[in-house]
Amino acid sequence: MSRKGCLGCSLPVLVIIIVIVLAVGVISLLSGALGKALVGDVGLPELFTVDPPHVQLPAEVIVHDAIGGFDITNTLIASWITIVLLAGFAWAVTHRIRVIPSRLQGLLESALEWLLNLCNDVAGEKYGRRIFPVITTIFLFVIMNSWLSLIPGFGSVTYATVEHGEAHVVPLLRGANTDINFTLALAIISFVFVEYLGISQGGGLRYFAKFINVRRFGQALGQLVRGKVKSGLGGLFMGGVDMFVGMLEGISEMIRVVSFTFRLFGNMLGGEILILMMLFLMPWLLAVPFYGLELLVGAIQALIFGGLTLVFATMAVMTHEEHEETH
């Protein structure tokens, strides 16, 4: 059979594909909000109508007070599914591990090798392997969370509740990255990991000397006491500048938690709202490119979170070994 022709298909197949795409496009135009504004209500059956979108910022609670006052939200259930999938995949690959890898094992090996190369490139040979587990966990967790929320069924499987006297439709599953509690927890984990690495490598108090930099100030005071007034005063001034810069570094270190949280949360929530609005405007056709965008954004945000944690961890250990050759 000749595979030449338009776009690799034979002409009849191409015509059928174009007809189907046009039909889907016309139906989506007519049943969405754009169509209602342009053409008016055509009277399509109940199946094709789209409700006005209702954006819910906090994650909806599925089970109230499940364990001692702790609510179970739909994002929590979604993150459990991610955990089960990731752990199940890892177990399935490694419980019969072979020297010549099977295809699934090869997939996991290539992903982990790519991440290990990234860690080694940024952090050097000595620390790359140590930092690798946390970075891989963060990366795989974030990317699996954000990609799972694109599978049909996430957000569409709903159940109706009556809350505060009005009927609500609550989705059973929602992407875990859209919950600010989850991103805040991940940011705190990353922050604590970086600080722990800095303290354990630099040795306790030497790490905090970066933020409370009283060395030059103390030296200048010593010089003043010994009678060298001019250099003492100059050193006093420079010491004051050092202390101020150290305080600024400390503040910027803690702002990282806020910045990590809102970067991931804002990107994922924005993507969810974007797809919701596109589904409202033109249900079937217009959302397809935005699903592609969400795939890309999810992967990039996972890389950003993991990569930035890696960079900050590297900076935390590198300051202790001053100007050591790593590259």
Add this chain to the structure above:
Amino acid sequence: MEGITAETMRLLAAGIAMGLGAIGPGIGIGILGSGAMQALGRNPEARGPIMTNMILAIAMAEAVAIYALVVSVVLIFVA
């Protein structure tokens, strides 16, 4: 008709927050892309590190626009 209410100002504030908040990051990402393209043109072999660092820097610049988005979404749906 009631004239300008708090609801009106909230919606207006949400629009202005996102609109003004997207100017800086947009220009910043453009400058980053331009620098990356020039570097790539000079040294096409260094494609890997250049692209990786460009993506990292673009995400940092985009985070500022995302802060503005979060403020705007909070204004509309929560406040």
